[in-house]
Amino acid sequence: MSDAFEFRLERMFADSPAMPDADLFTLEVMGRLDRGWTARRLVIGGMGAIGGLVGATQIVGSGALGQLHALSSQGNAYLAEQLSQVVPAGLSHGGIGLDVQTLWMIGALAIVAAGFGLVRLVREI
Amino acid sequence: MADRQSVASAHDLELVALGATGDRRAFGELVRRHSSAVRGLLRRMGADGATADDVAQDAFLAAFEQISDFRGQGAFQAWVKRIAARLYVKRWRREARDALLTDTDEGAMSAQASAEGGAATRIDLDAALATLSAPERVCVSLCYGAGLSHAEAAAALNAPLGTVKSHVKRGLDKLRARLAPEPGERREAHV
Numbered sequence: 001m002s003d004a005f006e007f008r009l010e011r012m013f014a015d016s017p018a019m020p021d022a023d024l025f026t027l028e029v030m031g032r033l034d035r036g037w038t039a040r041r042l043v044i045g046g047m048g049a050i051g052g053l054v055g056a057t058q059i060v061g062s063g064a065l066g067q068l069h070a071l072s073s074q075g076n077a078y079l080a081e082q083l084s085q086v087v088p089a090g091l092s093h094g095g096i097g098l099d100v101q102t103l104w105m106i107g108a109l110a111i112v113a114a115g116f117g118l119v120r121l122v123r124e125i
Numbered sequence: 126m127a128d129r130q131s132v133a134s135a136h137d138l139e140l141v142a143l144g145a146t147g148d149r150r151a152f153g154e155l156v157r158r159h160s161s162a163v164r165g166l167l168r169r170m171g172a173d174g175a176t177a178d179d180v181a182q183d184a185f186l187a188a189f190e191q192i193s194d195f196r197g198q199g200a201f202q203a204w205v206k207r208i209a210a211r212l213y214v215k216r217w218r219r220e221a222r223d224a225l226l227t228d229t230d231e232g233a234m235s236a237q238a239s240a241e242g243g244a245a246t247r248i249d250l251d252a253a254l255a256t257l258s259a260p261e262r263v264c265v266s267l268c269y270g271a272g273l274s275h276a277e278a279a280a281a282l283n284a285p286l287g288t289v290k291s292h293v294k295r296g297l298d299k300l301r302a303r304l305a306p307e308p309g310e311r312r313e314a315h316v
Contacts, residue, residue, distance in 0.1 A: 005301050006269065012250040012304075013270035016165030025164070025178065026157040029185045030149060036186065 072104075079103065137201045145193045152192070156185050159202040163209045169254055170213055170266040180216060184209035203272055210271035214281045217263060253303040261296035264289050 019025065059065065083103070132140065132154045143151035163184060167177035188195075188205050195204055254262050267278040279289040 005304075006297070008304075009250075009265075009269045009297075009300065010272075013166065013169065013266070014162075016162045019161040019164060022157060022161050025160045025181070026153055028178075029156050029160070029182050030153050032182060032186060033149065033152075033189060 076101075076104075138197050141192060141195055141197065141201055144189065152189055155201060159205055160185070162202055163205055166206050166266065166270045167209055167213050169251060169262075169270055170210065171217070171254075171259055171262050172213055176213075176216070180213045181209055183212050187212070199272075206271045207273065210267055210273065211281050214263065214267070217259075218282065221259065250304070253300050256303060257296050257299055258292075261292045261299070264292035265296035265300065268293055 132143075132150050135143075135151070135154070137155065137158070140151040140155050144155060160181060164177050164181045167180050168174065172180060184205055187208050191208075195201065254266070257265065263282070264278060267273045267281065268275060273281065275290050275293065276286060278293075279286040282289060
């Protein structure tokens with residue numbers, strides 16, 4: 001229940017004069033907003049770097065690299081065998097330098113490129 | 126990002142939509158348009174100039190963070206005012222140390238005396254609010270300035286609903302006596 005005085009009071013509250021320093025206030029708010037975003041980016045970047053460092057230390061310490069190397073060698077041998085059946089000998093051995101490591105690299109780059117493409121596609125949609 | 130001219134002429138809801146995509150310029154225009162009203166409300170609640178500006182800045186930053194929650198059911202200004210009023214109440218409660226619960230009525234006697242002495246004189250809202258006790262002022266401002274219901278004000282203040290209602294009633298009575306009625310104004314009840 002509201003009476004006429006209460007409606008009048010609401011109108012009086014709504015009627016507030018423009019402050020002369022409104023532009024300065026806006027600049028201060030936007031400055032704080034920008035500082036907040038910069039700080040957030042720095043914190044996220046720093047946390048990511050620390051996390052990456054810790055992860056790399058753990059991987060090196062656990063001997064996973066040695067296991068990965070062994071797996072990779074087996075994979076390389078298998079891939080080289082398969083490759084020799086489909087690619088002419090001149091190409092795979094010295095022709096254009098297309099060895100197994102290069103193929104792994106190309107595969108990885110293709111995955112990264114596909115990831116970028118997917119992200120771009122999602123943004124466009 | 127929208128250009129300066131289109132931002133200046135855009136409706137609040139368009140600016141909110143742009144702000145939700147991270148457009149700083151659009152949000153800056155919203156701040157420019159509504160900051161005076163938000164700062165004014167906080168001063169009317171009893172905040173000094175520096176505190177009002179500080180809380181208003183916090184309110185706009187919070188509004189930017191939560192802007193996707195604003196569905197446009199009401200005016201953007203009313204939404205930010207509610208955020209600002211709640212933020213100020215939090216700070217006020219810390220500083221007032223539960224003044225609401227002790228229910229002290231400092232300033233009430235002088236307000237009563239001056240209200241009786243000058244009921245016929247029309248004075249502006251700011252001067253009239255200054256004669257209320259701090260809890261009355263905050264409660265009245267929350268309900269009539271920020272548009273909170275009594276229950277919402279009680280929740281924001283973490284105070285019993287009855288206490289808030291009594292502060293609002295006492296504050297209204299004083300303001301009614303202090304602010305001379307407008308021509309043709311009667312005490313008609315509306316739902």
